[in-house]
Amino acid sequence: MSATTSRQPTxxxxxxxxxxxxxxxxxxxxxxxxxxxxxxxxxxxxxxxxIVFSKVFFAGLDPALATVASFGTLAAGYVARPLGGIVFGHFGDRIGRKGVLVTTMLMMGTATALIGVLPGYAQVGVAAPLLLVALRLVQGFAVGGEWGGAMLIALEHAPGGKRGFAASFANLGAPAGSILSAGMLGLFTLLPEDQFLAWGWRVPFLLSIVLVLVGLFVRLKVVESPLFLRFDQEAEDRRVPLVQVLTRSPWVLVLGTLVAMSQLTISGMASVWGLSYATAHGADQTFALNAKVLSAVALFVCTILSARLSDRFGRRPVIAVGIVAAALFAYPLVMLVATGDNVSFAVAVVGGQAIQGVILGPLAAFLAELFPTSVRFTGSSLAFQGASAIGAGFTPIVAGALASSAGGLPLLAGVWIAVLAVCAAALLLAPEGSKRDLSAIDATTDPTTGPVAGK
Incomplete structure (x- = not known):
């Protein structure tokens, strides 16, 4: 039986x-x-x-080491994201986008709810952080497949001149999820600290079950991507998608990963390292989390606007504006966070997230337009999730190490600017795909470099 049989649209x-x-x-x-x-x-x-895990799951360590260990578990989830992109990308490119989306949602919801009932270090000792890492790996694996599927199901249904805006709906989920998660956790920080650490932080994790049920109700009503269905009916080349990406499109994979890193390093610096550093140096936890909510709103708005602009002016010009703005704001952001002042942290995180949105809006369509339909899920997911692992997963750890080094905060800002310069160079070398027919990318793929720029 053909893989298409049960997915034919009306x-x-x-x-x-x-x-x-x-x-x-x-x-x-x-x-x-x-x-x-x-x-x-x-x-x-x-x-x-x-703000929580270093005290609950790493209570036996020195506070500074506990924070590093907590960020290590955070990085584990980002490391798992490329693997999730590869595995779910394989099935998404071979049997369809829709089934992957249902699977990833169930997997993520289960892992998050289990974190909410996980015993701490005081109850089960070293088993607590080990179990935490295991569940974080499941989270990362699931989100590695979610982004590509959610993005492609929208982009491949959309009319040509609206692809950037349609694909951005998957990216809009990031600030919306951040608003909801920071707001929910911030609400429970109003509890006395002993109650918050004992049970308050767990409630937002358990509420994930309700959200998953709502999401599944909507997602099960969606039909399969028309471009995938056409490919599934006509394709003769059925090689493993990952092999095709690595052998036919390695150059655009590298370029796409580097461009995506520009956005994801901002996330790691402003949302994670910045939050930890500011609260450790005097900023109020509840105020900082509320500032993150405001910053997520800025990210949401800028993502919508920049996605719209990318449909009109192209992906690369809009992303370039975001990268230049990030480089100009790198040093001010680091210095504002370092003050430990509430308002200064708010300015840093809101400004950083707004700039991140300028890059994030066009990014989904930019990555998708680098790859043909046969490997679009695998290629775009591998680029984005690889950048997530490097850019967002390890940025807080590297930032913490640089901030405490002899070079201190100026060195941290300088290294970040250098990374953004590399990302900008990759953007200049990457092809612009906003005006191309997605189905035509299959016919204009160079066997060694991937889609040919300008076609």
């Missing part, structure tokens, strides 16, 4: 002509809600790793 296998059709609205809602729920779970862990 109409012709073509993208939508408008974003306003009932089916397209359902697809965009599914992309946004599913991604928001997944990133609620994922970013809830990031916030908790900055």
């Amino acid at each position: 109409g012709p296998v073509v993208p939508s002509e408008s974003l306003r059709t009932p089916q397209m609205r359902r697809i965009l809602a599914s992309s946004f809600l599913g991604s928001a729920i997944e990133f609620y779970d994922f970013m809830l862990y990031a916030s908790a790793s900055a």
